[in-house]
Amino acid sequence: MENLFYFLSSLTLLCALMVVISKNPVHSIIFLIITFFTISGHYILLNAQFLAAVNIIVYAGAIMVLFLFVIMFLNMGKDERDQKTSVITKITGAIAGGLLFVVMIAALKDATLQPVDVDNFNSQIGMVENLGQLLFTKYILPFELASVLFLVAMVGAVMLGKKETGERHF
Amino acid sequence: MELTNENVLGKIIAQFGEDNITNAVNPDGIMTFDTNRQTIHELIKYLRDDEELQISFLTTMCGIHYPEQKDKELCMMYQLHSLRHNYRLRIKVYFPISDPVMPTLTDIYATANWMEREAYDFYGIIFTGHPNLIRILNVEDMEYHPMLKQYPLEDQTREDKVNTFFGR
Amino acid sequence: MATEKKTVELDGLDTFRENYDLKLQDEHNDNLTTLNLGPTHPATHGIFQNILQMNGEIIMDAVPTIGYIHRAFEKIAERRPFYQITPLTDRMNYCSSPINNMGYHMTVEKLLGIEIPKRAQYIRVIMMELARISDHLICNSILGVDSGAFTGFLYVMQEREHIYDIYEEVCGARLTTNMGRIGGMERDLSPKALHLIGEFLQRFPKVWAEFEKMLTRNRIFVDRTTDVGAISAERALSYGFTGPNLRATGVDYDVRVMNPYSSYEDFDFEIPVGSKGDTYDRFLVRNAEVWESLKIIEQAYKNLPEGSYHADAPHYYLPPKQEVYRSMEALIYHFKIVMGEINAPVGEVYHAVEGGNGELGFYLISDGGRTPYRLHFRRPCFIYYQAYTEMIKGGQLADAILTLSSLNVIAGELDA
Amino acid sequence: MESVDLIYKAIYILVIFGITLLIATYSTYFERKIAAFIQDRVGPNRAGPAGLLQPLADAGKLFFKEDFIPAKANKALFVIGPGIAMLVATMSSAVIPFGENLIVDGREIWLQAINVNIGVLYVFGVVSLGVYGLMIGGWASNNKFSLLGAIRAASQNISYELAMGLSLIAVLMMTGSLSLREIAEQQHGFNWNIWYQPLGFIIFLICAFAETNRTPFDLPESEAELIGGYHTEYGSMKLGMYLFAEYINIFVASAVMATLYFGAYNFPFMLELEAWLADMLDSVVAANNIVTMIGVGVMFAKIFFFIFFFMWVRWTLPRFRYDQLMKLGWQILIPLAILNVVLTGGAILLKEHLF
Amino acid sequence: MEPLSNRSKKVQKREMTFAERAYLPAIAQGLGITLKHFFKKKATVQYPEQTRERSDIWRGLHVLKRDENGAERCTACGLCAVACPAEAITMIAGERKAGEEHLYREEKYAVTYEVNMLRCIFCGLCEEACPKAAIFLQDDKLAPARYERDEFIYGKDRLVEPLKTTETK
Amino acid sequence: MSESTKDIQLAEAPDGISGAGFFATSFEKVIGLARKHSLWPLPFATSCCGIEYMATMGANYDISRFGSERPSFSPRQADILMVMGTIAKKMGPVVKQVYEQMAEPRWVIAVGACASSGGIFDTYSVLQGIDRVVPVDVYVPGCPPRPEQILDGLMRVQDLAANESLRRRDSPEYQALLASYNIK
Incomplete structure (x- = not known):
């Protein structure tokens, strides 16, 4: 189970990264869909089947289809030209990212992991x-x-x- | 008014003059007369708009090539029809092949568009004012106008043809 | 997606491009897509190309290109003796070849001044109306096919086979009939042919009623066709529409009634007209015309006069074979006619028949030679297909396809 | 779970998978035969006796046809597209209860691959993913006809999923469970949901047609308009997979309809029959097994009827236009489905309070 | 536009009733029709095994007839070739030599007679043109499909009817 | 491919003796049979013959008996290109294009006089037979051919398909044939 968890987590992170990295918007969306799947996998690990199913139906099944739909439509008549990002955008991006990083470190610095209460764990909660x-x-x-x-x-x-x-x- | 060849011709001649309306004959029950390039556009417009005649349907038009007639090598035939009176009329315009120019009728009849393109394609008749005078049936890079009498019918690429035989 | 906006999907076909760039460049709009419909698109049935400029599914503009099966009928006609042109006319509107054959024959007869006996005229009427039925049933059932209902098509195709059986019995071929001759028919209706026609009159109404039942009141079909590809009567006349497509707009112009030929004045039938000129109207008008045609056939079949099936014109009509074997005179005529040395008078005629798609006109100039000097066909398809662009603008892709099939554009007739 | 159970499960899953594939394969044959019969023809009859090997011939041909990827296509996605379609299609039969329990060696074996308590949602979720196969394939082909087909598929599936879900909710309200097995069990004997949910069934049926892209909703691949729609650029087995996926979807949709509305494996007088058989054979186990097997037969009979119905409709009706399809989905079916939910809710409340 | 003739008749276009607007009756009707056909006798003629009846005057494959004595009827007058709109017939005429009377009926005969079946349009004009009843289009044979274009040039070996069956048509 | 020719030679050995070869040839036969019964046509119907093709699809002749009733208007999915009707010079490049887009194995039937040889239309605008632009496997005479003849042509292609080696289309002869038509 633990291995599965780590596998899913790494896959989630990887796909989430690919969403941001990939150049082709359609690829991004497909990675986003995979991300949703892995998250649904996490739900199942937590024995929350309903949430898993709903996550897939609503996000992967409907919302992402719409996303893909819109992007295909917009893409229809257009060339696939590389959009050169300007220097300013890059700098702004770097600053924003750095700030986020700092904030996260600050937030997580004092956080403690709650130990799992094995005895009172209710498997039916989800x-x-x-x-x-x-x-x-x-x-x-x-x-x-x-x-x-x-x-x-x-x-x-x-x-x-x-x-x-x-x-x-x- | 019942349209007869006489009264229609009379009306047209009264409108456009004897010089422009010539050679009226009746070969097959349809009155045929010649006119010239200057008159044809106005004439057809007049026939369409005249309350009495209402000859407002362009049945067909086609080019004809008479290589023997000097300065009248090409002919454009217009056939009109009055649906109201069930009366048909044929108009011909002759002009030299060295100057194959005709006024367009596309502003009067929408249907003239392709018919004129066909005439251009077949005979090389240039219709001034036509919105899009390009070949319609043949490939665009064809170098001649195939319906002119001097061009052969046969496809020269055919291999299995035996010319030794009599006949044609 | 497409690398550049103006390139056609069909790479390497440079001939397309020139027509293509024509209009579409002008309105440079990023939201528009170009779509190449044809020449081998399934719904074009024959061959014509339309380059559509679309906003989503809505057609903003279209550029039609035709000529993909241009076969130079008019040029061939200038090189062939009169009787050899009949096989050409077969291949014009191949859904209703007998009408073309007989229209052509009547034109030449008009030139030659031959009077045809009543029986031959009635046989012609029967054949022409059968041809009209087969034409209309293809058009209407194809409309069904293009809207997704394939089955009705196959039901009526069986009936078309029966029409073909009749053709076969009359002339010996199914589709390209080469039926009749200048001066009449080539043979009388055989008893079997008569029997087949009688049988057809019995059976066909049921099948056609069933076909109508499948589509006419089906809301899916009615919704698909109503207000699709509509054209007003004024525009239709300006575009030179004739036939069912014109009648669908409400103009009751029918050559059979206006200028009766081949004894059409003897028959009692009505001219169905529509009101809006949309696809549904065209469908209904064609349906109704099939019923009218059936009425005509029934009348002609019942009142088929006795008499000869060809005119008494030895100069133009081939003598019977037995005569040829026996008598010298007949043999000479035979040779002369076959060699194409008949003395056609100098003159020009125009004759129009009500073809499957409208006024099918033959304009024939004879200079007294063995071949026509000029033979121009007034092909209804060629003339009204121009309006297609106007009719589909603002509609959807699906509408464009139904409009196309309801216009019954026949490539052979279109490109000639 | 014990290892024996696991083995049984594995066998069962394999059997179901095989049956699904077999039915999908032969659906192509039956589609052609049914089409032919409806159209007064005889249909394929040269490949094997009565043409029974026709699907194998098609598959053999498709497998050995040149595998072609258009130059401008997005290669990876072009290959993934049909894969997704096929994968998703085969996944959904997992939760369908094809029968009750068999008793072998005193061990109860339920004829259902997995009994999740959200079975309906599982099917629904998986079905909603099916459209990805079409969309990705259509988009990756780099062909405008394909793209139009993909777009049509996407919008159609999303629109009809809503109405489908709403019509399902009425059933769920009645049964109070999301588990397909439980829903099946509740329709014991002749107590089928169709008697209580006719409107819901019709809505569900229409939506099922739309979800499987069958006429009158076959716009994504409508031949006369889009040549082949999303699969225009596909040849060889990739095309085969799309066609296959479509037939599997039909099978699954039929199975779901049979389960939700037509009592799955239940048939009238099954209890009486079981009791009688138990008397006859003097064995409760055997009687149970026989009745279960009859139930399986009944289930498949229902499924086949629906498959036939799908094909029957396919060869009868013309298709909708895009805007009409949307209108039907959003303006007619969804309000009707909501109305159905309200009515069902009202009826349930009435029943609880009055009786 | 006012009617041009007194024979026009508006096509019937009723408003859709509510039932019709609900799609169902028409769909049920359509399904009924197709189901009826499902159980109907099939119209198919299974071609290679069964053949559909053709009329006696069907214009099929050409044949060069022989007369009652088995001599070829063709006299190489060339009318068929002239009459052929597709120019599919080629022939070379030859003089009959002494002692060949049983082979050729007239003094002239066709040394070669070729029909290009791929060009031929089976219009029947050659049969009609023949003054000697020599060339016929048979109703019971069709030109078969072949692999090579050259195989379609039918010479006399394939056109002349075999000797045994000499009954005239 | 040299391998395939080797396979064919092996096939001449007595049955059952040479294992791999025997297997390979039986396999080829099976695939040949499969192809034979699943020839999906691309009806390239331009004129009259197309109407007779409709009759062939119709109930009286029923092309579906041969497993060929699924018309694939997309060239990618088609096995035989049925060219029916006149091909004008303007259309020639389109035919070639369609042929090029088809996936192997592919066959071409020229149905009717016009497609095969230009037929009656010996004119400046008509291609005198499509074998000038694409290699043709089977010619069907007639103008238009009866449906029986079209079916006949289809059966000729079936014979070809059944007897063709699996990889014949990789053979140098076939490549040379394509090269002579300037098709890659």
Whole structure:
């Protein structure tokens, strides 16, 4: 199990890196999808099958398809020319990255790893029923807020996407 | 008004003058007359727009090559039709092959576009004002206009043909 | 993706490029894609190329290129004796060859001034209407195929086989019929042919009704075709539309009614017209015309007059074989006709028939020689295919394909 | 898990895998035969008796056809595309309960590869990944027809997944479980979900057609428009894999429909039959096994019916246009599915409170 | 546009009823039709084993006929070659020598007679043109497909009908 | 390939004696049979013969009996290029292009007089037979051929496919043939 964990983790990190590194946007997205898969793998290791499945359905199955879709569409008529990044961008990137690094070190310096409480570990905590129970009792307010937020976003999207009457759209 | 050859011809001659409308004959029940390059565009426009005639359908047009006729080697035939009166009319314009220029009809009939391109392709008739006068049926790099009488029909690349035999 | 915007997918075909760059460069818009539809695209059925400029799936502009099977009919016709041109006309609109054959024969008969006996005219009418049915049923069933319903196509193709059987019985060929002769038919309708026609009249209505049932009221199909590739009557007339495509816009122009030929005035039939000129209208008009054609065939079949199946014109019509073997006079005529030495009068004629796609005209100039001096075909496909660009603009790729099949553009007729 | 169990599982998985492949292979044959029969033809009948070797001939030919990668294609992705399609397609049959339990040596063997408590979600998730194969392949071909096909596939699958998920939720509300085995068990005898969820079933059926890219939703590969759609540039076995994946998807979709709505391996009077058999044979084990095997047969009969239905529809209907397809998905099916959820919820509440 | 003739008839276009708008009836109807055909007798004629009936006047493969005595009828008049729109027929005429009467019916005969089957369009004009009933297009034979283009030039060896079957058509 | 010729020679040895060769040839035979029954056509239909091809697909003739009813309009997927109809000079390069895009093994049928030899159209614009641009395996005469003849042509190709060695298309003769048409 432990080996699997390390394997998955390294794969996750590698793929996440490749998302940033690869030049072709389509490649980036494909690496991102693999990243989601490995994360789902982590969920399964944590015995949270529901989350794993939902992660795949929602992120890998829907959102990333949309991403790929959009990028393919944008890419359709265009040449694949190398975009030369300017020096300023590079410098800004370096500074931002460095800052992030510093902040992370500062944050992690004092952090301690919580030891796993083997005795009280509940293996069923990630299962659907328990998750549902929690969502609809303890976290009912955030859950409902989130759903209202999504509803608002959806209505907004529909409003934005709606074109004038008479115009043909698909 | 019932359209007859007489009254149509009378009307046209009244409009365009005897000089421009010549040689009216009736070979097959369709009145045929000649006109010239200066008149043809106005004439066809007039026939289309005239309330009484309503000869507003361009059935077809084609080029004809008469190598023997001096200065009238090429001919452009226009055939018009009045759907309202079921009356057909044929107009011919002769012009020399050294100056194969005709006015375009594309501004009157949309259908004239390809017909003129075909005439250009076959006979090399140049239609001034045509939006896109390029070959339509043949390859663009063809060097001659194949329907002119002097060019052979046969494909010269054919190998299995035996010319020894009588016939043609 | 594509390395450069203007290159065509078909590398190495430089001939495409010149036409291609024509319009598409002007509106330089990064969101547009060019798509090369044809010449071997499955939906083009014959061969024509359209270079589409698309915004997503919506067609913004199109540049058609034709001439991929240009065969120089008009040039060949200037080199062949009159009777040898019939096989050429077969290959023009090959979905309805008999109409072409007979249209041509009637043109030459008009030039020669031959009067055809009623029986021959009626036989011609039967054959022409059969041809019209076979033409329309291909067009409409192909419309089904292009919209994804393949099966109806095969159902009606079986009926087309029966039409071919009749052709075979009348002239000895299925598709390129070379049917009839200048001056009549080459042989009378055999009893078997009559029987086959009778059988066809019995069976075909059922099959056609079934085909209609599969598509006409199917919402998927109706949605696919309504308001697709519509053209107004004014534009259609300006584009020189004739035939079902014009009638779909609401103009009831039909050569058979306006200028009856071959005794069409004897028959009682109607001219179906549409209203909007869209693909669905064209489909319905063709469907209705099939029924009208059936009516005509039925009338002609029932009232088939007795008499000769060819005109009495020994100068132009080949004498019967038995005569040739026996009599010298017949043999001389035979030789003369076959050698193409008939004395065609000098003159020019235009004759139009209602072909499968519209007014099929033959403009024939004779200088008295053994061949036509000039024979120009008014090919309806060639004339109305120009409108295609206008009809598909603003529509989607799928619409363009249905519009194309509903126009029934036949490559042989288009490129001549 | 004991090692014996593992072995049984392994055998079972292999068997299921083999059956899936076999059915997919012969689906091509049956598709051609059914098409032929519907069209008054006889169909392939020269390769082997009644043409039964036709799929093998196709496979043999495809395997030994020149493996071609277009010059401008993205080579890696071009190869990966059909691989993903095939992989994803074969994965989803893992959770489908093809039958009840067999008892061998006193050991219960469930005829289901893995019984995860989120079986429905698993299928749903795997199916939603299927589109990647098409998209990646279509994009990597570097051909505009392929790309259009890929784009159509993507948008179509996403749109119909929503309606599909919503129609599923109604079933889940009724059964209260995400496990396919449990859902199957609850439909014991003739207590099939179709009686309670006709609307949901129709929505699910339509979505299944859309998800498997079958007519009337075969826009991604519509021949008349896009030549071959996403697989235009594919030849040889890579094409074979796409075609194969499509048939496996049909098989899986049929199996899921049979499981969710048509009672999986259940058939009427199965308890009575089992009791009667137990009496007859004087062996509960044998009776159980026989009934299970009949159940497996029933399951496959249902699956085959759906496969037939898929093909039957394919050769009858014209296809939609892109915008109409979207409209159907978003404006008709999704509201209907939501309505179905609301109705189901209402019915469940009524039942709980009134009875 | 007002009608040009009194025979026009608008095609029937009813509004879709609600049921029709719900797709289902038409789909069910269509499925019914196809299912009916599924069980129907098949129209297929399995070609190499069975052949479809052809009419007696089908224009098939050419044959050069012999007369009742087995002599070739062709007199090399060349009408067929002239009549051929595809220029597929080539022939060289020769004088019949003494003692060849049983071979050739007339004084002139075709020394070589070639039909290029790939050029031929099977229009039947040669048969029609022949004044001696020598060339026929048989209804029971079709020109077979072959591998090489040269094999399609049918000489007299393949065109002249074999001696045994001398009954006239 | 020299290996393949060796295989063929081995095939002449008595059955069962030479193991590898025997296996290889039986294998070739099997693949040949597979190819024979799965010839997917690319109907390059330009004119009249295309209409007869429709009849061949139709119920009365049913090309599907030969396993060839799946028309592959994409050249990558097709095994036989069925050129049906007149090929004008303007079309010639397209035919060649399509042929070049097809994957091996590939066969070409010229259906009808026009595709085979130009037929009646001996004109300035028509290619006098497609064998001027692509190598043709089978010619089908007729204008248009009856569906029976088209099926006949298909069966000729089947014979070719069944008897061809697996790697015949790598042979120097075949390469030379392609080179003579200037096809890579």
